[in-house]
Amino acid sequence: MPSADELEAVCSKWLRDRAGQLTLQRTLYLIPGLDDEGAGCWSVNGAKTIYDHWGPLVFSNWQGVSSEKAGTPEWNAATVRLIQFPMPYPATFPGTDFRDFGLVVRQLIAMNYPDDGSLMGEYDVVGHSMGALDAMAALLPLNPASGDAGALALAKACNFVSMDAPYRGVPNMPIRRKFSPPFAQGQCSALTEGSAELALVDAQAAALSTRVTRMTCYGVETASQVEVRSVNLYADRTRFEHQRFTTDYRFLKIPGSSHSGSLGITRSTITIANMFDTITRSDRLSELH
């Protein structure tokens, strides 16, 4: 029965009590979502975000770099890689839907983690909203019949974490789409319930479990401008019984948070503490409760 405020306070204290005491076990990739090419969900000057405040506070080896420096020694030495997408989009980047973003993510991760055939998860990836679909598209050939399958493959991820990801679409996307710029129309279309792109996501959902060691999905509990009802990827316990077990699957609703913005799920200390704990532990979390 603690209120959302009380849970926030508990988790803030948990984070502060561990200042400088935790260690990142693997390289962490942070991926933003729709209409957030600059990754504001992870990094905003002056705000208590994961990338700027909580990460450097808690982890002794938090060494962040943005994808603007991809391929540089600084990029290679970093423990946290913040993926941003250039605006306006370069001529070589169509940005039609999350699969295009996924290809960029795949190329960025593959610089350091190409598929080596190992069954060990080698890095952690966290995606907000459409960013989780980007990550999924990076890890899998979402459309094996296309050239997608021929692209460079990634090593297996250890933790795959999604935050309010619309795996089966955003119900009010048709309205939201009206307020989106021309270059984002295809992205919005792909996130509309029943789209062909999301049909591919659904078809490949089970396969994702073979490319990650552990999967955690977070959703929001309160009403907000983007009501995402399909954040629980493996909600169907019958269909995904095997995947739920093998990926140590967890789904958690974060109270008092909205989809995005300063009150969004990525800014909640409940989310942050839980995620930090998840990526630093090796025991089976789904059996701790």
Place this chain on the structure above:
Amino acid sequence: MSVITTLCTIAACSASAQISRRGDMIANNGAYGCTQPKDKEPGEGSLLPGGASSTIRSIAAEVGGGVTQRRRLDAGLAATAHAHASIGRGLCEYSTALMADAYVADAGGLGGVVEFVVPALSFGGITGDRFLGSVEAYAGASATRRETYDPLVSLSRDAWIGATTRLHVPVTVFGAHITFYPTVSVQGDWAWDETVRATRGNSVVPHYAFALPLPLDRFNLVGLGYVYDRVERFAGSDVLQRHMLSLTHATEKDAAFRLSARGSVEYLAGRRLLREAALVVSLKPRVF
């Protein structure tokens, strides 16, 4: 849910609180009783790091002032301490609360309320696949000192038992599927002192409350809220009612405080007794 918590907080920062303090209490119970998702299944449990279900102890405060139609100014300070623990691997949760507030009324009189809630047991997951809501049962006691604005008693000691139900109501608004979380509370108040019971004319006073929060998170507004509070047979056979509308603002998720503007109207036996506008600052809880 933080919205209700903020909107219907325990603070008795104004004259209206002198008679309808319990309504805040009821609504607040609703908030506290249902904030943690109850549709847990194995592996989908605690929101705390590592899945720990440890006891949470917290303290929160609120300060504010209000102006009534008689242009008087009331100011108040309120604090609450909570302890929560999980029972039966999250199937049921227990909490206790100690709340106290003090206020200064227009003539310089001092009033206050002390309340103690134990136990409050919360049960969730009314259905299996589809989560409809949760229920919290509670009991408690309070002592209230009313300096002004109370035709009946200056001091009352009450014990009460009640239940709060928080519903999950999915609706579609302009194509968006949004879930609202209204709370309904029913409570019976019993006065410890025989003289008070005699004054009230009844041993047990029925008390109802309804709260509807409307989150407006997109604009950095925590939300808009409406609370209806009703006490049957408050003054013998009279009905005391209160309508409250509240708008709460926070700049950041991690902001140290929130600001609420509240307007309320109270009726006793159908006669408008008080109109009030209040500005309240709520400090975020601290855990210890």
